[in-house]
Amino acid sequence: MNASPDDQALRALMASYQAGRFEAFDELYALVAPAVRRFLTGRLRDEARAEDVLQETFLQMHRARRSYDPAYPVLPWVMAIARHCWLMELRRAGRRPMSQLDVADVHPSVRAEADAYAAAADLERALGQVPAGQRQAVVAHHVWGLSFHEIGAQLGIAGSAAKLRSSRGMRRLRELLGSGRGGDDR
Amino acid sequence: MTEGIDTHLPAALRARLAADYAAVRPLPHPLARALVLAPFALLALVAAPWWFELRVDMVRLGWAQAWGWSLVQSIAGVVLVAAALREAVPGRAWTRMPLALWLTVPVALVGVVTFTTYGASPIAVRNGWAIVGAMCFAGSLATALPGTVLAAVLAARAYPTRPALTGLLGGLGAGLMADAGWRLFCHFSEPAHVLSAHLGGVLAAGLCGAALARRLHTRRL
Numbered sequence: 001m002n003a004s005p006d007d008q009a010l011r012a013l014m015a016s017y018q019a020g021r022f023e024a025f026d027e028l029y030a031l032v033a034p035a036v037r038r039f040l041t042g043r044l045r046d047e048a049r050a051e052d053v054l055q056e057t058f059l060q061m062h063r064a065r066r067s068y069d070p071a072y073p074v075l076p077w078v079m080a081i082a083r084h085c086w087l088m089e090l091r092r093a094g095r096r097p098m099s100q101l102d103v104a105d106v107h108p109s110v111r112a113e114a115d116a117y118a119a120a121a122d123l124e125r126a127l128g129q130v131p132a133g134q135r136q137a138v139v140a141h142h143v144w145g146l147s148f149h150e151i152g153a154q155l156g157i158a159g160s161a162a163k164l165r166s167s168r169g170m171r172r173l174r175e176l177l178g179s180g181r182g183g184d185d186r
Numbered sequence: 187m188t189e190g191i192d193t194h195l196p197a198a199l200r201a202r203l204a205a206d207y208a209a210v211r212p213l214p215h216p217l218a219r220a221l222v223l224a225p226f227a228l229l230a231l232v233a234a235p236w237w238f239e240l241r242v243d244m245v246r247l248g249w250a251q252a253w254g255w256s257l258v259q260s261i262a263g264v265v266l267v268a269a270a271l272r273e274a275v276p277g278r279a280w281t282r283m284p285l286a287l288w289l290t291v292p293v294a295l296v297g298v299v300t301f302t303t304y305g306a307s308p309i310a311v312r313n314g315w316a317i318v319g320a321m322c323f324a325g326s327l328a329t330a331l332p333g334t335v336l337a338a339v340l341a342a343r344a345y346p347t348r349p350a351l352t353g354l355l356g357g358l359g360a361g362l363m364a365d366a367g368w369r370l371f372c373h374f375s376e377p378a379h380v381l382s383a384h385l386g387g388v389l390a391a392g393l394c395g396a397a398l399a400r401r402l403h404t405r406r407l
Binding site: 015018019020022025026029030031033034055058059060062063064065066067068069070072073076077078079080081083084153154155156 | 193194195196199200202203204207208209210211212213215274275276277278279280281284343344345347406
């Protein structure tokens with residue numbers, strides 16, 4: 001299976017945590033927590049709550065460590081648990097999740113670019129109009145920072161198909177924002 | 187990746203994790219885990235015909251229409267449980283299309299088996315339609331319950347992020363296994379009876395699985 005060096009390192013750490021090296025979790029936390037924190041902060045829009053859910057996510061990762069299969073990438077496994085913890089938090093707080101991705105979810109670098117395109121509300125609306133499959137790929141790649149291979153594994157499609165979806169999603173987003181500005185889907 | 191923010195595992199969390207830390211073995215492949223239910227599938231296949239009797243039209247149906255379809259149902263049940271166990275692994279949950287396919291399998295399979303069997307040996311329920319229906323429904327469901335519980339417990343050993351869906355798949359799988367045996371006893375092939383009572387039992391097992399898996403997951407959190 002093809003994997004990025006980062007992913008290889010994460011897999012090795014997770015396998016080593018399963019095997020009995022407790023310290024591996026410190027390294028895993030250092031590598032994975034920022035992405036999870038960004039994901040949670042974007043959704044909850046409350047840093048303190050996001051921090052609580054981040055800790056809950058790592059607690060659940062610890063409890064669910066047996067379910068991680070070293071043959072697969074680590075990040076989709078972590079993000080699925082983080083998403084579950086986020087939904088649990090919403091349920092506990094008696095709130096319903098927002099149906100659409102909002103602008104706060106977007107990675108700072110993307111957000112800076114988005115500011116140049118249009119107001120935040122326009123971006124939110126435009127993202128809402130991108131077909132769901134393409135939006136998932138755009139968000140997973142540009143917001144969560146997952147590789148196309150990892151996205152493919154999570155969505156049950158080939159990495160090349162994930163890249164194509166992301167690319168089409170970005171193109172659609174640009175069209176919706178009414179800009180002819182170029183740029184590759186990196 | 188770190189962006190200058192705190193990347194140290196908080197001390198309180200670290201202490202909490204260390205308190206119950208032990209090495210673990212990764213769970214085997216979902217299909218391998220689903221094979222744990224193979225003895226149950228075999229038992230369910232022979233239980234009803236052994237306890238009561240084989241259906242009266244066995245000869246007319248022939249081996250393929252009787253035992254053959256039941257074996258197909260049993261195998262489909264094990265595969266459905268494997269699908270449930272894969273669904274229980276974070277990050278490996280089924281997307282919408284395959285999920286719709288998995289949920290269609292029990293209905294489609296029982297439908298095909300029903301109409302094929304009815305074509306070969308049409309036997310209608312003449313008296314006591316409701317009583318016969320209730321007996322087959324209860325029988326299928328009761329036979330499925332041990333498998334449903336086992337599938338839910340196996341799923342809970344992973345970390346189902348959609349526990350109800352996981353339990354539903356597992357329950358439907360166990361239901362198919364149970365009905366595979368029950369249809370070898372019940373000779374009424376009338377589609378109205380089979381699709382309401384027998385398929386009803388399979389679907390009810392799915393609902394029981396969903397409720398149980400959800401309960402188990404809630405207790406774990």
